[in-house]
Amino acid sequence: MSISSQLNRELGQLTIIVAGRFDYSLHRDFRACYENISVEGLQLILDLSAADYMDSSALGMMLLLKEHTEKSQAMGLIIRKPSPAILKILEVANFDKLLKIES
Amino acid sequence: MLEHDIASFLNRAVKGTALVADPTRISRLLLGKILGDIGYKVIFAENGKEAVTLFKQQHIDIVFMDVFMPEVAGYQAAAQIKQISGRQFTPILFVTAETDVDSLVKCIACGGDDILFKPVHQAVLKAKVLGFERTRAIYNEISRLHSQRQEEEELAERVFSSAVSNSLCADKELLISLNSASTFSGDVVFAEYRPNGDINFLLGDFTGHGLRAAIGAMPVADIFRGMTRKGYSADAILQQINKRLFRLLPTGMFMAGILVEASLQQQSLRVWNGGMPELLIFNNQLGDIRDRALSESLPLGIQVDLEFELKQLKWLKGDHVLLLSDGVTEAVNQHQQMFGQQRLEHAIKNKRDHASFIASIQEQLHSFCQNAPQLDDISMVELPDLLSRPSALEENSNANITVQKGCWTWQLSLDADSLKTLMPIPLLMTSLQELSVNHVDRNILFTVVSELYNNAYEHGVLKLDSSLKNSAEGFENYYHQRKLRADQLELGWVKISISYDGKVNRDFTIVVEDSGAGFDQLKLSQQAKPQQYSGRGLLLVESLCESLDILENGSVLKVVYRCQY
Numbered sequence: 283m284s285i286s287s288q289l290n291r292e293l294g295q296l297t298i299i300v301a302g303r304f305d306y307s308l309h310r311d312f313r314a315c316y317e318n319i320s321v322e323g324l325q326l327i328l329d330l331s332a333a334d335y336m337d338s339s340a341l342g343m344m345l346l347l348k349e350h351t352e353k354s355q356a357m358g359l360i361i362r363k364p365s366p367a368i369l370k371i372l373e374v375a376n377f378d379k380l381l382k383i384e385s
Numbered sequence: 386m387l388e389h390d391i392a393s394f395l396n397r398a399v400k401g402t403a404l405v406a407d408p409t410r411i412s413r414l415l416l417g418k419i420l421g422d423i424g425y426k427v428i429f430a431e432n433g434k435e436a437v438t439l440f441k442q443q444h445i446d447i448v449f450m451d452v453f454m455p456e457v458a459g460y461q462a463a464a465q466i467k468q469i470s471g472r473q474f475t476p477i478l479f480v481t482a483e484t485d486v487d488s489l490v491k492c493i494a495c496g497g498d499d500i501l502f503k504p505v506h507q508a509v510l511k512a513k514v515l516g517f518e519r520t521r522a523i524y525n526e527i528s529r530l531h532s533q534r535q536e537e538e539e540l541a542e543r544v545f546s547s548a549v550s551n552s553l554c555a556d557k558e559l560l561i562s563l564n565s566a567s568t569f570s571g572d573v574v575f576a577e578y579r580p581n582g583d584i585n586f587l588l589g590d591f592t593g594h595g596l597r598a599a600i601g602a603m604p605v606a607d608i609f610r611g612m613t614r615k616g617y618s619a620d621a622i623l624q625q626i627n628k629r630l631f632r633l634l635p636t637g638m639f640m641a642g643i644l645v646e647a648s649l650q651q652q653s654l655r656v657w658n659g660g661m662p663e664l665l666i667f668n669n670q671l672g673d674i675r676d677r678a679l680s681e682s683l684p685l686g687i688q689v690d691l692e693f694e695l696k697q698l699k700w701l702k703g704d705h706v707l708l709l710s711d712g713v714t715e716a717v718n719q720h721q722q723m724f725g726q727q728r729l730e731h732a733i734k735n736k737r738d739h740a741s742f743i744a745s746i747q748e749q750l751h752s753f754c755q756n757a758p759q760l761d762d763i764s765m766v767e768l769p770d771l772l773s774r775p776s777a778l779e780e781n782s783n784a785n786i787t788v789q790k791g792c793w794t795w796q797l798s799l800d801a802d803s804l805k806t807l808m809p810i811p812l813l814m815t816s817l818q819e820l821s822v823n824h825v826d827r828n829i830l831f832t833v834v835s836e837l838y839n840n841a842y843e844h845g846v847l848k849l850d851s852s853l854k855n856s857a858e859g860f861e862n863y864y865h866q867r868k869l870r871a872d873q874l875e876l877g878w879v880k881i882s883i884s885y886d887g888k889v890n891r892d893f894t895i896v897v898e899d900s901g902a903g904f905d906q907l908k909l910s911q912q913a914k915p916q917q918y919s920g921r922g923l924l925l926v927e928s929l930c931e932s933l934d935i936l937e938n939g940s941v942l943k944v945v946y947r948c949q950y
Contacts, residue, residue, distance in 0.1 A: 341639075
């Protein structure tokens with residue numbers, strides 16, 4: 283389980299990368315990735331290519347990130363490369379209707 | 386620290402009982418003298434065994450232990466004393482002339498808290514003792530807070546359980562297994578009868594688990610029970626729960642769930658699944674899973690406005706309906722493997738001599754997970770084969786007879802806008818309850834009035850053709866059309882009038898009129914016999930009532946129902 287973020291002002295992107303299990307234990311670190319920087323005009327990307335499992339609190343964290351994207355006038359939010367297992371969880375919760383998912 | 390501060394620190398008095406364990410008399414006397422001088426009551430042991438015995442017999446605040454002792458050595462005695470004291474903190478200080486590193490490390494490893502070197506210096510001894518007093522104060526405070534938290538959690542659990550706990554309906558009709566990962570479960574099950582005896586049940590799974598997750602359960606319980614009892618439709622109940630949770634819960638918290646409206650009379654199941662694993666229907670005759678209901682909606686509490694479309698399924702004899710939380714398939718064993726869908730379906734198909742499907746799944750889960758820690762709440766609800774149960778519709782008659790002798794009339798007229806927004810049946814049920822109509826009669830009246838109202842609204846006002854409902858796809862289409870036409874409705878009305886006459890026979894006369902043109906009775910009479918009138922609905926009404934009159938070409942229906950209780 284780990285979480286990291288990369289800010290690229292030139293490309294206008296903030297990428298949050300979650301690896302391993304995406305669950306409640308990442309809560310604080312996850313919020314810290316975006317809360318203390320100005321994301322206005324930035325494209326937010328949640329890269330899940332290295333995450334292998336996710337629980338419902340991770341769904342909750344995604345909703346928080348979505349809310350932050352809207353409130354802080356970021357350009358938008360993309361969920362990138364979820365594994366088949368994670369994509370299935372997103373689909374069961376019908377989050378694919380709520381979030382932009384890029385395979 | 387200033388010199389006088391140091392002096393005043395060392396001058397603080399010590400209280401309590403110290404145990405000195407040392408085989409040499411002179412060492413005991415020396416240590417005893419120092420400890421006595423700084424305020425301790427001192428007791429002595431000559432060997433490790435005696436030290437342990439004394440420790441069991443009386444309250445001791447601090448222990449001074451020589452490393453080398455006959456009978457039981459210092460290390461062993463220290464380990465035993467730590468075991469006896471359990472969650473109480475009793476410092477053990479080893480007193481030794483040894484300087485060999487290994488034996489010093491062993492002092493701490495076996496449970497000792499510190500080491501004093503011989504010859505013992507009085508000021509150092511006192512400083513260490515005061516230091517441990519400080520540690521003990523912290524220890525006590527933590528253990529006080531810990532037990533306070535536990536007490537509060539238990540109290541909250543009791544309040545929570547009584548608010549959320551299952552109803553009579555759940556006890557009688559459903560099999561439920563809730564297995565939570567902490568004191569509070571994030572999974573909840575509610576079940577309640579509708580006024581016509583149908584059963585509504587809901588399995589919900591809140592984000593996370595523990596107290597955080599349990600908070601939302603109380604309002605959900607209230608809304609679900611209250612609205613179901615009054616006869617509101619499942620869509621209306623979900624709408625209300627969704628709104629309340631959206632207001633109540635912070636972003637990031639929500640409730641996934643499955644709600645089932647099981648109708649014994651219609652032999653149908655209406656299912657809503659928002660973010661839960663698929664609902665499974667196993668049929669005995671088929672020996673296999675016959676149908677499923679996948680998640681087709683967002684969980685509750687995420688968006689203010691959600692459309693709720695319930696899936697209409699047939700309920701056949703031999704059907705067992707299973708609702709599971711994701712904790713089942715996601716249960717993990719010691720090798721980090723998940724239980725998974727395959728093992729689950731294997732357990733269902735191989736129920737054999739288990740009492741229930743839940744029991745079969747539980748056994749499989751248990752042998753798969755062994756003693757691996759449970760990470761998530763594991764919940765299961767099973768609706769057994771009620772249709773094959775004898776006299777499923779009977780029962781429910783704890784005769785509470787209050788004979789009403791008066792007469793009254795209750796009337797309601799709804800125009801097109803009101804038809805779109807108001808649900809008249811729950812309103813009526815509340816009134817009947819206030820008028821103390823016996824609940825069995827009320828259940829029948831609920832069915833009668835619901836059928837008449839639906840008939841007037843759907844066929845009369847919305848002009849829907851009930852022959853649509855002849856096939857499974859037609860059923861879906863019918864409800865789809867119903868919604869479309871309701872949205873576009875501009876003209877039309879329905880009037881309901883219920884009169885009660887308690888003078889002679891205690892009769893209810895119910896008249897429902899609509900703005901429609903009625904129906905072609907000639908055409909209907911040419912249809913197959915079981916499809917008389919405009920559908921099964923009116924046939925049911927006729928079987929329940931004394932009389933059914935079709936007036937004004939079918940735009941006015943009048944029935945008389947005689948109270949049985």
